[in-house]
Amino acid sequence: MDELVVEFLHKTRVDTHGMLCEDDLENDYNYYGLDDSRWTKIKSNGFRDVIPSTIKNPYKNDADVFFVICNVKAVSFIPLIARLALELGLFEEEEEEEEEERGGLLSEGNSGFNVLRNLILSDNQLYTQEHHEYVDDKYLRILVQLRKMEKEDIQRYEMLHELCNQFYHFAEKRFRFLVEWDPSTSLYPNVAMRAIPLHCAAYNYSLRGFQLVYEYGIRNNLLFKKNEHDEDDDEDEDGDTPFKIACERFGYEQVMKVIEDTLIRYSSSNNIPINLAEALLIAAIDDSIHLDCVYFLLRRHPDMLVKLQLSSTPAAVSASMARSNNNNEGDADGDGDEGNNGNCNTLVTKRILNSIKKRKRES
Template identity: 45%
Template sequence: MCWIPRRLSRLAIKLGLFEEEERGGLLCQGHENHYDYRYRTNVLENLMHSDLNLWSNDDAYKREHHEAVDDKYLQVLIQLRKMGLLKKEDIQQYHLTIKLCGEYGYFSEKRFRFLIEWDPNALINPDVKGSLPTDERFQIVFESGIRYFPKKKGINLLFHKGTGHNHWQYPFESACMGLGYEQVMKVVEDTLIRYSDTPINVADALLSAAVDENVHLDCVYFLLRRQPDVLLKLLSSSSSSPRISTLVDATAAGINDNNNDSSNNDNSGDSKIRKRKRG
């Protein structure tokens, strides 16, 4: 059945059934259906889904089934890419990685890696974190960030704020809520050890986190805990660089502001995460 999208789209193009920009019907959205959101998506978006209608109490069978679906859908994506019907810009335009990470249950690792290898910048989207965190999902997404953005952006992605109704939440917090702080930190530390040949530039990551309003200030605390003397090193070099001095001042000001906010709102989700990190 995995041949259907590419063969039908090729036939539709040959017969001129769709406009050129519709790519043989691949980009046509279905009619709105209040009972199934998939009817409002196009074929490329539907290729990000898993089989959620599988009913079985056998976990091994379910995993085998989902892996088979992942394999077949991956082959469709590969063929569509070869035919020029799947384009690099589609990944972000149609939020394909977000849809993969947002699937409940099984995480389609092969399709995820295929898309990220083609367009690593899709990782920068703040909503690429997943709906129900699992060890596997969190580890693969975080590892990809460190692999493609090893110096500073990869670690900062852990604390990148979401958008829309998720604007208050960031991947590290979401993972801690779902998996527990200790397990999340184990995944983070194990991943950083595996990629220790390209170590994080803590100073650059710290300054970047301090001035980027899209990165939660918990990132600053996280980095300071890993390398407590980084601010002293930055201060010692700030005398020769006005820019660094300004950034260090901004970092300190941000930390003070965040401390004040935390003391005024001890029941906030951010405060709870920070208290766990001190433990």
């Protein structure tokens, strides 16, 4: 009798795990796995008694069902299974030796990617736009539900790079979710390619994706950011900029139209003003930004250096100091910083010109 019970429980666990790991989405008629269009979370709670041996299958190396249910039909069950795994302490042994795995969300299978990173992926086939947007909406809802996710995860697991590196579709809603949660992630170079997300977006076929990533990095001159290379790496010493990559991918005219439209829109925006003098200074002194960026800005605003010089004349400085003295009455610290605008503009102009000359000599 005991043998029959053991055999029954074993078959139940195997069948349950097989259902959880079903991923034959192409054969919809025979699909018998988790499906949120037919199942409810209440019904899936019936797995609680067998879930310890179904989440971590002892018969396979890549045992974690999370990697299989990252599909559009079953992905809605990830928060539930992660919560049950935490309640049952299924990953406590791993947590003692490594980083807390948060109910399996950070566990890695044979692919080397964890569940959070898999939730950033899009379909690797050319489906309809409606299908891709449906997937984007659904996966975004799961990311929002995963309260265990931390802002640092975005950079730690290179989630934005992975999103921008998807070939067939740019997941716009998940992209906005990530960059609005951690705006600095658009500046973060990944380890393997030493590239920022804008490089990844430029390599792929979505011009819309390139435009969105560029918009979020517009303040940091990311368009002309060069790849970071090791000192021992002799290939491509100058580094490829996103601008160069995008022009090769989409054509110069289309890329310039995207850039010009974006700059015009942001330059006229009261909410997100662009400090052109600051942008020019950064482009001139930062070796990781290609000199093309300096020339690009000067072509768009050829009078910028002249305006900076004019604003630093004695008459301009006197007028600035007079305004500063009038404002000092309401200035809490009375430091009168505004009166130094003329000298600051002179310094900016000199730094820009000197940096351009120096970098041209070194190139």
